[in-house]
Amino acid sequence: MAPLHPQIQPTPHETPAARKAGEIGRHVRAGWHALLDFLYPPACPVCLAATAQHDGLCATCWSGLSLIERPYCERLGLPFDIDVGTPLLSPAALADPPAFQRARAAVRYDATARLLVHRLKYSDRAELARLMAGMMIRAGRDLLPDADLIVPVPLHTRRLWARRFNQSALLGMRLSAHTGLPCDTAALARRKPTRPQAGLSRAERATNLQGAFHVGEHRRMAVEGRRILLVDDVLTTGATANACARALLRAGARDVDVLVFARVVAAN
Numbered sequence: 001m002a003p004l005h006p007q008i009q010p011t012p013h014e015t016p017a018a019r020k021a022g023e024i025g026r027h028v029r030a031g032w033h034a035l036l037d038f039l040y041p042p043a044c045p046v047c048l049a050a051t052a053q054h055d056g057l058c059a060t061c062w063s064g065l066s067l068i069e070r071p072y073c074e075r076l077g078l079p080f081d082i083d084v085g086t087p088l089l090s091p092a093a094l095a096d097p098p099a100f101q102r103a104r105a106a107v108r109y110d111a112t113a114r115l116l117v118h119r120l121k122y123s124d125r126a127e128l129a130r131l132m133a134g135m136m137i138r139a140g141r142d143l144l145p146d147a148d149l150i151v152p153v154p155l156h157t158r159r160l161w162a163r164r165f166n167q168s169a170l171l172g173m174r175l176s177a178h179t180g181l182p183c184d185t186a187a188l189a190r191r192k193p194t195r196p197q198a199g200l201s202r203a204e205r206a207t208n209l210q211g212a213f214h215v216g217e218h219r220r221m222a223v224e225g226r227r228i229l230l231v232d233d234v235l236t237t238g239a240t241a242n243a244c245a246r247a248l249l250r251a252g253a254r255d256v257d258v259l260v261f262a263r264v265v266a267a268n
Helices: 016-039 059-063 091-095 111-122 128-139 157-163 167-179 202-208 217-223 239-250
Strands: 102-108 149-152 227-235 255-263
Touching (some): 102 128, 111 128, 111 167, 111 227, 111 255, 128 167, 128 255, 149 217, 167 227, 202 239, 227 239, 239 255
Parallel strands (some): 102 255, 227 255
16 A cells, blocks of 8 residues: 655756756745735635635634544444543444444534535535545544545436536545545446435435445456545435445455544434
């Protein structure tokens, strides 16, 4: 597997002209970024307050995010209220084990996280994927070293045409750029349109997704024997992640972990 933070090696026998060209390029890029900062000052993507740099939250909105930290269920990533000092599985994981091995999320799906997700998906704020993926890397620190391939949860073609991009693919590609892991946006396909999952019960979500995902014959070699990191923006009941994991496992994947930006955590 590629290192999480590969080092850029200096080019051997670099000529003075090449070094000079590199310096000029760095100055041009610095000037371009300074101009952009002047024309479009850095602002918080949630409340639009001024920030020190692009792709960052202001202190108030950052404090509004609920980071998911241990202790949590080692299988589902659901946070526990009490730390007993040893890794535990939640009752939900014991009663109904998922098809995937482990799930991790950066934050709880509360008001601030919901705004970020909605602006990424519905407000053409693709640049938010950088911020969200950065937080996902921290949450997935025990998953990323084991992964061979990043696979985003796909959209059906009809919805992709309407939205123009797949937010899960944006997150997957940002994770790939940060970690060096390959990202295959075509490994998994959504072969039938489904009703929106919002408002459906757990059982209805599972029924809605039956047969929705598959790995085409021409893509099986991409996943066979590999450890897959499935990427999505939000994890709710796990129905989508389970359906995707089953399709990948049927195609020969060794196992599947799940990494998302936010997950719904039911109130106790």
